[in-house]
Amino acid sequence: MSAAIIARGLTHGYGEGPVLRALELDVAAGEVLFLMGPSGCGKTTLLTLIGALRSVQEGQLHVLGHALHGVDDAARVASRRRTGFVFQHHNLHRSLTALQNVMVGLEARGLSRSTDATEMCRAALAAVGLAGLDARRQDKLSGGQRQRVAIARALVGGPQLLLADEPTGALDSATGREVMAAMRGLARAQGTTVVIVTHDPRLHEPGDRVIAMEDGQIRSMERELAP
Amino acid sequence: MTRRIIMLALGCIGIAAATVLLLRPAVREAPAAIAVPRVAVALGRIEPLGDTITLAGPQGNRSGRIAQLLVEQGQQVTAGQALAVMDNAAALTGQFEQARASARQRQARIAQRVVEMEAEEAALGAALVQERATRDRARWELERTQRLERGGVLREAALIDRRLALDVAEQKVASAELSLARAQRRDVDGRRLEEAVLIAEREMATATLAQMEQEAALATLRAPAAGRVLRINTRPGEVPGSDGVLLMGDTSRMRVRAEVFESDVPMVSPGQRVRITSRALPEPLHGEVAWIGLRVGRQTILREDPAATLDARVVEVMIGLDAASSARVAGLSGLQVRAHFGARLPLGWIQLAHQPGRFAMALSGVAAAVTLVFMQLGFMNMIFDTTVMVHRLLRADLVLVSPAFRDVTSSGTIPRRRVVQALGVDGVADAEALYTATRDWVKPDGERGTLLLLGVRPDFAAFSDPAISAQQSLLTQPGSILLDAGARGDYRAVLAGLARGEDWRTEMGARAVTVVGRFRLGSSFGNEGVLITSDDTLQALAMNRAAAAPNIGLIRLAPGADLRRVQAAIAASLDPADARVLTHAEFVQHTRGFMVRNSPIAIVFGFGLVVGLVVGAMVVTQILTADVQEHMAEYATFKAMGFSNRRILAIVYEQSMLLAALGFPIGLACALGIYELIRAAVAMPITMPFARVAMVFAATFIMCALAGTLATRRARRVDPADVF
């Protein structure tokens, strides 16, 4: 199995001291990885680096076989197109319907090529349990539904990597579990590598890898066992 | 009239209101309409992003065949690298070597000759010394012989011999001096004459050498810049043709030149993602729309399908390939491909439509600017038009005016005999003098008004308005006048009286005048209206006017006469110091042009026009900037998902173009309504020529594009890392 993410000596800071300190990380393709740790330990920072939203300051980072250190803006844009993002807040466009929001995801990936683009987007919405809500705008959707639209948007077109930062953070636990299940379902169907930042250990499933971060470094790495 | 204006004004408001109201349902219906995006597919060709260079063979009579090609098609070359050698290279190199040897030989010859000449000079110097010694000796011998002869020791014959010997010696000295002087002669540079000649010859040989070197160098073709050899057009043994020896270009970045059907262009926008496929490519390439051509042309790349339409109209769209794709097709310049334009959501439109209040405000900003611009242009042209209203009323093919002529109220006078003279010119059917004067009179309400008085012989049809011609016979009665019904002031009672056949008496200066008829022209800024009378009445009313000094000569041509030729003939008979002859069109343009150039009107209204556009641009910028500001989070999210900067900016530009396209017709409708109101209120001509509509339409788009550009400044700074 090939590696989806390889980080070597990754160091990153915002001015006053490094937030990430010579971080080393390997994630295999198709793996589901949980990133846990105290607030401010650098989880989001790591995610933005893997997602090519920031440029690498020091160290080496390979994502989906492409180097992200010492590359230009165009290479970062290309990398983003191979990656899906789910944020703590849904970040849906308020003027767009659920279906249009998902289509934006497809357009960004450059894959919408025919009327089947619409079908792809509808299917993605159905896969997260939102069949029939295509024409709703976000103000007519519940928090969990909005987050599921965001997941459909992140996963439509089959990105090889999904990065999620506390995707259930703004939801109650029951809705959180539903959203998590929707995400896993779609990701598994497409063989997507998933990296999730969360504070909620109840979301883990057997076979997931759990990484504990502390002070910008990885403290421990373990695999969730069958109960 | 008033009812029509109210209807029009209501119509304008209706259009504006309907546009705004229609947007609300659009918000609801839009999703259904755009949920199924159509996609565009176009044919295209791959080419290098940079310019291609056609490398021509050497020019001139020394050009030859290609002897040897040093590169292959597809090969990467560096700047200055040798690409091909011409078959005359060896001959040219030989000639160069020969020239070099010749130059060297000249140099050596100079050195040699200088040494020789120095030696010759020394020898001549020595010879001179020798000859002088011989002469001194001969002189001494002669003196001694003379002394001896006086002593009677020697005979006279010996003395003669000695004298002869001295003469010979002196001649030899002179000759030796001359030879030495010749050898020592120098030119202005202090060089021996022969040396100067030799140096000139050497310089010529050096110049020939440089030329031969250049020609020999040209026989080897070198790459003018780094790049890849795209195509070889001339093989060894061939003479380079018009398409040169080879085609090269920078292939580090490639692009696709695609021909998109005109009808598909709305589905293409800058920054849009494009997938490129071809049978020759195992995997698709990816790129982005760089720019869309403005020109519509015929299709040049044809489908393999022979039944496909051949003369479809297409627009050229340039697609920049990303680095990875460029690398894959670096050697495939010219490959025919298909470009699949990804469906894209009309995000600009959706965002605008979702906020009808803001949309309406932006639209009214654009519409207000458009209206303002139309008003300024309308007023300005109205003023210019009123200055030539009377010109247009006069019926003449050619017009005689004074060199001082500006307009009918400031015209100067011409000698009457010039008008009479014109009658004698071939092709002139009729000519008559027109007198003008501005006079005050007492209006029906008792106030004074200044009017322009036109006086002409009543039996001469001087006016283009048939209503005037019909009433001119009434003017034979002294003191009778025709009144402009469009004159400023309340003449309703007078006009009503005229309609009943009652004349109106009033006074002008101290004289009584009678209004016996009417016509309609309208007031201008210079005077309240126009009165028409006979030449005699005018001279009586304007006391200082002499019959011999009219203001304008009206000339009409015989049928079939050539306007320009007659004009030239009259001009030839005139004294340019007292009259000029103009065609009627020149006559109108003369005054209009004078006003445009010499009045502040154009500047004042031009300023108002600029203010209108600037205010419009500011309103649109403000509203678009607010929209960008509000959507920063969404734009950051889009960027995180892989939208390029360009695609984000396209949203803003889409909005600004929509505002231009929708705001313009509203502004135009309002302007038309206002024009109508003005026409009714001030009795002045105000029109809407098509050129003006087109010009303001273009200005509106430029204004909105500028506003869009200003608004994108904020959008450029969107940071995708801000989404967390």
Ligand SMILES: Nc1ncnc2c1ncn2[C@@H]1O[C@H](COP(=O)(O)OP(=O)(O)OP(=O)(O)O)[C@@H](O)[C@H]1O
């Ligand atoms: N844009 C920024 N500018 C300056 N400092 C930042 C920025 N983003 C994060 N930091 C700092 O970097 C550190 C790590 O932040 P990060 O967001 O990666 O933590 P986190 O592990 O995601 O925390 P949380 O669990 O609270 O989300 C924090 O101390 C934070 O203050």
Ligand SMILES: [Mg+2]
């Ligand atoms: Mg965080």
